[in-house]
Amino acid sequence: MSAADSLRFYAGVNLGCAALRLNRWRAERTAPRRQSEYLAPPLKISPRTKELIARHYLEGRYANGHRKVAWVASGAPVELLKALDFYVLYPENHAALCGTARAVEEIATEAEHAGYSRDICSYARTDLGAMLSGKTPVGRLPKPDLLLACTNICQTVLFWYRVLAHHFDVPLIVIDTPFIYTEATDHAAEYVKRQMEESIPIAEKVAGKKLDERRLKETTRLSKMASQLWLEIMERGRHRPAPISVFDQFIQMAPIVEMRGDAFTVDFYAAMLKEVEGRIARGIGAVKNEKKRLLWDNLPIWYRLRYLGEFLGARGVAIVASTYTNAWGELAPMIDPEHPMESGARTYLHPILNRGTGYKLATMKRMVVDYGLDGAILHNDRSCKPYSVGQIDQRDRLLREHHVPALLLEADHNDPRAFSEEQAANRLEAFVEMLGV
Amino acid sequence: MTVDICALGIDVGSTTVKIVGVDAAGNLAWHFLDQAGPRVEDQVDEFLARARQAAGKPDNLPLVATGYGRGLVHQATRKVTEITCHARGIYREFQHGGTLVDIGGQDSKVIGIGPKGDVVDFAMNDKCAAGTGRFLENSARHLRVPLERIGSVALSTTEEVVISSTCTVFAESEIISLIAHGVAVEPILRGLHRSLIKRIVAMVRTVGLVSPLMLSGGVAQNPAICRMLEEETESKVILPREPQLMGAHGAALMALGMGWSVLTPASGET
Secondary structure (H helix, E strand, O other), X not given: OOHHHHHHHHHHHHHHHHHHHHHHHHHHHOOOOOOOOOEOOOOOOHHHHHHHHHHHHHHHHOOOOOOOEEEEOOOOOOHHHHHOOOEEEOHHHHHHHHHHOOOHHHHHHHHXXXXXXXXXXXXXXXHHHHHHHOOOOOOOOOOOOXXXXXXXXXXXXXXXXXXXXXXXXXXXXXXXXXXXXXXXXXXXXXXHHHHHHHHHHHHHHHHOOOOOHHHHHHHHHHHHHHHHHHHHHHHHHHOOOOOOOHHHHHHHOHHHHHOOOOHHHHHHHHHHHHHHHHHHHXXXXXXXXXXXXXXXXXXXXXXXXXXXXXXXXXXXXEEEEEHHHXXXXXXXXXXXXXXXXXXXXXXXXXXXXXXXXXXXXXXXXHHHHHXXXXXXXXXXXXXXXXXXXXXXXXXXXXXXXXXXXXXXXXXXXXXXXXXXXXXXXXXXXXXXXXXXX | OOOOOOEEEEEEOOOEEEEEEEOOOOOEEEEEEEEOOOOHHHHHHHHHHHHHHHHOOOOOOOEEEEOXXXXXXXXXXXXXXXXXXXXXXXXXXXOOOEEEEEEOOOOEEEEEEOOOOOEEEEEEOOOOOOOOHHHHHHHHHHHOOOHHHHHHHHHOOOOOOOOOOOOXXXXXXXXXXXXXXXXXXXXXXXXXHHHHHHHHHHHHHHHOOOOXXXXXXHHHHOHHHHHHHHHHHOOOEEOOOOHHHHHHHHHHHHHOOOOOOOOOOOOOOO
């Protein structure tokens, strides 16, 4: 690490952070630009979310040469890297950010021109396009010194990260997580734990320092606290009217994914929980005139969040629970800060995408009861095959066995070219009519 | 001579525009149908002028709009999807639930209708046009067979070519290739109908077939569709008297403010 790079880091980040703080301060004191007729105003914490995300990418912009950088897949055991002081970048989060910024078409095309098929996940294409072209709405992404992928979300990451490793010529750690059909076996947990242990010397070598066990425990503790708070926030959706919708959760979930293990993330979600409870106390619903409550399955449609929120909100429909946002909180009880490796191995074996489709169905059934839901929208995501497989049967069983109306909505989480607004609107409209709104 | 019209329903589809006027009891009293034009708003104005003339009432009649162009019917009291309107129209006619297949120009739907006429489930074709009337329209154009005759031509032979492409565009290439190989028009048309019906049957299975199986939409006038749907589902298919008007009739019933429980017999309609 060079002194010049560090100086550049501190100067750039400190100046940038001061500007971001000022922006937040202003935003907190002015009325939101967009007021919806049907939805509650954005959460007061939103300017802080924006600041956190902007600061994260600002730090990334100046990180090379000052801090070691790791690019990681969303379901990877990041606590190890956090404890070794890596700056951690999540290509999936960056891709989602490109989605909300409507930049995917341009960036993914760069990957497609290089020969990557449009049948590949749009997150992967966005990331590979950004890698090849340098295009990003956040200014500049830092080059990785280390890559960490875990197969608990899909198999695409394995090949995607191999491309990254080849392009950047940096080490790649792959944590292979055996699929869980019913319950995780002890030997599966042991297998994952050993891989995590074997990854430590590689990460240490890149970091140029030894892993401090106390740091690892502390990072794990912070991860657990943030995940628990996130879980509590989501559970407040049981209240009628629901104080926040799943669209709010989609916007507010960035820190739990990419800033897990940081103390400020815990503070952020504690403040958010307080605000959500304040809304409950004042009877504020995310949808002003909540008539029906639905479940959302699968990733969001990032480039149409506002459109879908407004469309459903105008009809008095609130989406109050989702299997996707739930995935970032439901494993909190499994995390044991005193045994970060053992509990980490179990935790990272259990994401919803690494479990049989029956588990997802059971989760949806539980949510229908717990949240008092009237129906479900299953986003059939062209890009995310592991999440979408089984949805036809799940929809069928929700309807036949539990009398829960369910709609299969075809789209793609990040590629607007796979979304037909007219057709989606017609299906949603018909579904809402069917619910009797 | 004027007709007793108390409410109107207009179905602005991708291929045709239909308007239905109902009397106070919800009976289909008057209708008009024409090919969909490029200027929807002008066409709607023209349709409404005709309706006013037929009704002899210059004032505004309650109007519900449905179909893909419903958003452009600014005069509508309410805009409702074809799913709800077709279900409403067909329930009025048959007075029972079942499974309704509606093959439209732009999309196809299978609607599960409960015993009281409520929509309990539905499925629509995916983004591709293969399971729609457009698939047959394109193919008919290529084979130079008038659209209204493709069904009877398809049924005029027992020979059938397998059309493996489910995509409308690829199916066109396949047709060109079959013609180049000297295959007759009739078995190609029969194969095309089979291909479409197989996609529809997949949607029927998604919703779950609850007898009776009913058919609405313009494509219902095609005899091959009805026959093959029966063959593939091994179920009798029943047709309303005016399959193409079911959506507009349902819309008119909604404009009249008739709830799901309207059980007035359909007999006696004009």
